[in-house]
Amino acid sequence: MTAEDAPPSRWERTRVRADTRELRDLGAFLRDALDRPSEATPDLLMRVELVAAELFTNAVRHGAASRVSVGVGVRDDDVWLRIEDDGRPFDLAGTPAGPVGEPREGGYGLAIVRELAELVPRRYRDGINRVDAFVPFLREVEESAPSGAANRREPDRSAG
Amino acid sequence: MRIELHEHDRPIRVELEGRFDAHEVPAVKAAIDDLSGDLILDLSGVAFVDSSGLAALVAIDRRAREAGTTFAITGVRDEVRLIFEITKLDGVLPIVST
Numbered sequence: 001m002t003a004e005d006a007p008p009s010r011w012e013r014t015r016v017r018a019d020t021r022e023l024r025d026l027g028a029f030l031r032d033a034l035d036r037p038s039e040a041t042p043d044l045l046m047r048v049e050l051v052a053a054e055l056f057t058n059a060v061r062h063g064a065a066s067r068v069s070v071g072v073g074v075r076d077d078d079v080w081l082r083i084e085d086d087g088r089p090f091d092l093a094g095t096p097a098g099p100v101g102e103p104r105e106g107g108y109g110l111a112i113v114r115e116l117a118e119l120v121p122r123r124y125r126d127g128i129n130r131v132d133a134f135v136p137f138l139r140e141v142e143e144s145a146p147s148g149a150a151n152r153r154e155p156d157r158s159a160g
Numbered sequence: 161m162r163i164e165l166h167e168h169d170r171p172i173r174v175e176l177e178g179r180f181d182a183h184e185v186p187a188v189k190a191a192i193d194d195l196s197g198d199l200i201l202d203l204s205g206v207a208f209v210d211s212s213g214l215a216a217l218v219a220i221d222r223r224a225r226e227a228g229t230t231f232a233i234t235g236v237r238d239e240v241r242l243i244f245e246i247t248k249l250d251g252v253l254p255i256v257s258t
Contacts, residue, residue, distance in 0.1 A: 008197045009232075019181040020183035023179070023181045023182060023183050023210075024183070027179070027208060033228075042239045043239060043242065045239075046242055047242065050242070050243060053181060053208075053210045061182075074245060096223060100246070101247070101251075101252065103253070104215070104217045105215045105216075105218050106209040106212075107215075108212075108215065109210075111246075111247065112211055112246060112247065115246045116246065131193050135221070
C-alpha cells in the first residue's frame, strides 16, 4: 500500500454480511462515524450514505458477495469511503451509468454514485474488490451546465 | 419501515415511515400492489431513499398511468429531495410540495 492510498489516521471500519437488511446499520455506522466532526451537515451525511448504500447494494446484488467492508474517514475536503467485497470481480471504471432524467425501474445506482463522489477503483486482488469514493464536503450546485463530481476531471490516482 | 394504509380515503393515502431502501422496497410494493384507485404516497416520515426506492416510485407511477388513475408523492423532506434532483426525476415523478 502506498502513502497515496493509505487511509487517514482517523479511520473507522465495519464489516457486515452482504445482505440488504444491513443497510440500516450501515447508515447508522456512517452517521456515528461522521458525527464527531461537527461540520457534517445533513446534506453531507445523506450524500455519504447514498454512495455507500449504492456501492453496497451493487456488491450484494451483482457481485454475489458474502461480506462487505466499509471504511470511512476524512481527508482534506472529502469524506473518504472505502468499500471492499469478496464478490465477483467488478469493473467499476468500465461500467457505464444509465442516463438520468428518464423514468425507468432500475439502473440509477451508478449514476447517483458518480454524481456524488469521485470514484477510484482499485485493482481486484486476493479475491477482493475495492473502491475508494471521495465525497466532497461541499457539493457543487448545478447551474446552467452540469458541474457535478461526475463531470469534474478526475486527478490521476491510478488504481492500486 | 412502517406502512400505514388509509384505504378508505379518496384518494387512497399511504404513509411510509423509516427508510425506503433496497431492503424495504418489496414490502412497500406488495402493500401498494393490492390497492386500486387514485393514490397519495406520503413520504414525510421517510428519512432515506436509495435507487431501489426511486425505481419503485417510477414503477408505481407507471402502473397508475396504465390504470388511468392519479398518483402523487407528498412530504418529501429536504435531505431526501437530493436523490430526485441528481437523477433529474424531480421533474418527472409527480412530487407535490406540501
